[in-house]
Amino acid sequence: MELTESGRLVLAVFSFILGSMVGSFLNVCVHRIPQGLSVVKPRSRCPKCETPIAWYDNLPMLSWLILGAKCRKCGLPISWQYPLVEAITGALFLAVYWRFGLVAATPIYMAFVASMVLVTFVDLTDWTIPNEVTFPGIPIGVALAVAGLYFPESGLLLGGPIEAMIAGFAGGAFLYLLDKAALLLLGKRGMGFGDVKLIAMVGTFFGYKGVIVTIIIACFAGSIIGIAMILLTPKKEGEESAGHYLPFGPYLAAGAVLHLFFGPQLVELYLSTLTPAI
Ligand SMILES: [Zn+2]
Known part of the structure; x- marks a missing residue:
């Protein structure tokens, strides 16, 4: 499909945002899959004070920066691994869109790179694939x-x-x-x-x-x-x-x-x- 320059730019930005949101979900997976826990339920909560994390404190990368890498309630430090995974996944989704454009392969390869990010961080933290x-x-x-x-x-x-x-x-x-x-x-x-x-x-x-x-x-x-x-x-x-x-x-x-x-x-x-x- 032919797109204008600005159309391509909008889709590129969208790809990055989508990727960083997927990265946010991957953080949950990296944390829970090795423990055999559900990645859907319950909602993310602070491991110390167990306060459920509100959506506005769960914006990819931004919340980590705004909160100064700390839990809003109890001040527990939040690892830089969270925004890192979100930034990497966002960048890779953008790259997939840039490389392939608007074809069926693009969402498929976005899923593929997301699975590779997951493999990488589970293997680094849990030594399993x-x-x-x-x-x-x-x-x-x-x-x-x-x-x-x-x-x-x-x-x-x-x-x-x-x-x-x-x-x-x-x-x-x-x-x-x-x-x-x-x-x-x-x-x-x-x-x-x-x-x-x-x-x-x-x-x-x-x-x-x-x-x-x-x-x-x-x-x-x-x-x-x-x-x-x-x-x-x-x-x-x-x-x-x-x-x-x-x-x-x-x-x-x-x-x-x-x-x-x-x-x-x-x-x-x-x-x-x-x-x-x-
Ligand atoms: Zn807390």
């Missing part, structure tokens, strides 16, 4: 690949249902074997089975290119940040690192999101660095 994302995510990816055959104008980045299934399985199998190899060679777990399900979901959504780009980005970013953290974290006496869990989900999620926005360019860049110019 929620099955609430990957269990529906894998069949939804396959269903989209089927739907893509009938709706070529959807704007979806798809390879086809057979590729989606093979890529999902192969991606999962690769990370599973990598995990087993790490256990065998280094004597410690590289990652959890949640990462296996997550890359399988990425495979069903984006095909084999998506899997390759995501794994390369995740390993690259993971090793740089992992090494930096080992160097920067002071060693504590008596602390053994063998059982330490390194969250890999955030890197996979970041890789998948980067593939969503820059996939073809990244593949081209990678191939051009492998093939010397003649």
Whole structure:
């Protein structure tokens, strides 16, 4: 659909606001899903004084700033993680709209980036990857690949249902074997089975290119940040690192999101660095 410049701007602003509101809901999910609680009921309340949070104190990012990062009633500090999740989700929704425009793919990929934000923050805080994302995510990816055959104008980045299934399985199998190899060679777990399900979901959504780009980005970013953290974290006496869990989900999620926005360019860049110019 053709839009005027101002129409595009209004939709861009709307995308950001929608994303930050979804981010506000994701904060609830990040907090409650690991505890097995309902994400719908009860309404959000202060964990200390248990005052239900009024809508005007629950505006994405703004309320946190206005309230000075404190509960209005009891002054309990509110983590900066809340506005951060809202800002990231808002920015990603805006980016999805900017990249895809007004097509069927846009709301689908908004839901996808939201699920990646959820995966990232649950893995960072709870060291798990929620099955609430990957269990529906894998069949939804396959269903989209089927739907893509009938709706070529959807704007979806798809390879086809057979590729989606093979890529999902192969991606999962690769990370599973990598995990087993790490256990065998280094004597410690590289990652959890949640990462296996997550890359399988990425495979069903984006095909084999998506899997390759995501794994390369995740390993690259993971090793740089992992090494930096080992160097920067002071060693504590008596602390053994063998059982330490390194969250890999955030890197996979970041890789998948980067593939969503820059996939073809990244593949081209990678191939051009492998093939010397003649
Ligand atoms: Zn309070």
